[in-house]
Amino acid sequence: MKISTITSRSVLAVSLAFAGTFAAVAPAQAAAPMQHKQVPGYYRAMIGDYEVTALHDGGGNVDTKILHGDPALIESLLARSFENDPKSVAATVQAYLVNTGSKLVLIDTGAGGHWGGPTLGKLMQNLKASGYKPEQVDLVLLTHLHADHAGGIYQNGKRVFPNATVMMKKADADFWLSKEITAKAPEDAKIFFKVAQDAAAPYIAAGKWQPYEGMDEIVPGIAPYAISGHTPGHTGYMISSKGQSLLVWGDVAHVTAVQMPHPEIGIDYDSDGATAIKTRAALLVKLAADNTMIAAAHMPFPGLGRVRKADTGVGYDWVPTTFLNVK
Numbered sequence: 001m002k003i004s005t006i007t008s009r010s011v012l013a014v015s016l017a018f019a020g021t022f023a024a025v026a027p028a029q030a031a032a033p034m035q036h037k038q039v040p041g042y043y044r045a046m047i048g049d050y051e052v053t054a055l056h057d058g059g060g061n062v063d064t065k066i067l068h069g070d071p072a073l074i075e076s077l078l079a080r081s082f083e084n085d086p087k088s089v090a091a092t093v094q095a096y097l098v099n100t101g102s103k104l105v106l107i108d109t110g111a112g113g114h115w116g117g118p119t120l121g122k123l124m125q126n127l128k129a130s131g132y133k134p135e136q137v138d139l140v141l142l143t144h145l146h147a148d149h150a151g152g153i154y155q156n157g158k159r160v161f162p163n164a165t166v167m168m169k170k171a172d173a174d175f176w177l178s179k180e181i182t183a184k185a186p187e188d189a190k191i192f193f194k195v196a197q198d199a200a201a202p203y204i205a206a207g208k209w210q211p212y213e214g215m216d217e218i219v220p221g222i223a224p225y226a227i228s229g230h231t232p233g234h235t236g237y238m239i240s241s242k243g244q245s246l247l248v249w250g251d252v253a254h255v256t257a258v259q260m261p262h263p264e265i266g267i268d269y270d271s272d273g274a275t276a277i278k279t280r281a282a283l284l285v286k287l288a289a290d291n292t293m294i295a296a297a298h299m300p301f302p303g304l305g306r307v308r309k310a311d312t313g314v315g316y317d318w319v320p321t322t323f324l325n326v327k
């Protein structure tokens with residue numbers, strides 16, 4: 001009698017323990033909160049001995065009415081890429097951090113929260129997540145002074161990269177910093193002049209703003225690369241190490257789904273549309289022929305890939321890089 005009492009109590013205790021376990025686990029599984037947080041926006045690649053880190057500044061949507069082409073063709077090209085709303089086509093902004101082993105060079109800097117709304121301006125958090133600090137950057141190279149490339153160098157009137165010299169083609173600095181040209185600019189373009197001038201001011205005051213004119217190598221293995229048309233001084237950068245190379249091409253194209261198959265379709269953002277189209281056409285012929293790796297500010301993140309001639313014989317395909325580990 002005594003034994004059976006103990007036994008039945010034990011069984012009851014075990015049953016209650018199980019019941020408790022199920023009661024505790026089952027609802028928690030059903031109610032696991034969603035995390036709503038993306039992975040950090042950086043991606044690493046090696047070009048010879050140089051480490052390249054793609055840094056995501058954020059994303060936004062482009063209204064493709066700013067493209068210059070037949071709207072029906074544009075719509076059908078977008079639909080082929082599963083973009084069904086021509087007023088809202090996904091686009092990203094990224095910059096590239098190059099560690100040569102002796103210099104840390106940042107090519108472009110995102111919008112810094114000065115343009116494009118709160119979905120841009122994430123470069124700094126991603127630079128830090130990638131293991132670097134802004135004070136480690138020795139040199140900032142800008143492809144051009146549009147707000148989504150130069151806006152990230154300043155905050156509250158101060159330099160974000162306190163030890164960096166900032167360099168860009170002189171023609172771009174002359175244009176975007178000119179008070180006369182600013183005064184004549186259309187109202188909706190004035191923000192681009194303001195951001196460029198606000199970005200430049202603290203670096204000019206510190207003697208760290210250095211426009212350049214030639215095309216000589218700036219640091220060993222990083223040289224300017226002429227890509228004219230988008231802005232008066234728009235310039236890419238060719239990174240070369242141990243026989244490998246990467247062209248940081250800035251704003252050669254903005255809407256992958258449209259401008260790769262039809263590079264003759266321009267965009268409002270180009271200062272000199274005809275030259276930008278001619279430059280893009282010639283550059284794509286060359287890059288498809290020699291398989292050069294490209295780092296593109298507005299191709300889907302990380303914006304690293306190559307172009308190849310399309311099987312249709314018209315235009316090009318963007319071939320993104322494969323996610324790889326680095327040694």
Ligand SMILES: [Zn+2]
Pocket residue numbers: 146148149251297298
């Ligand atoms: Zn841009």
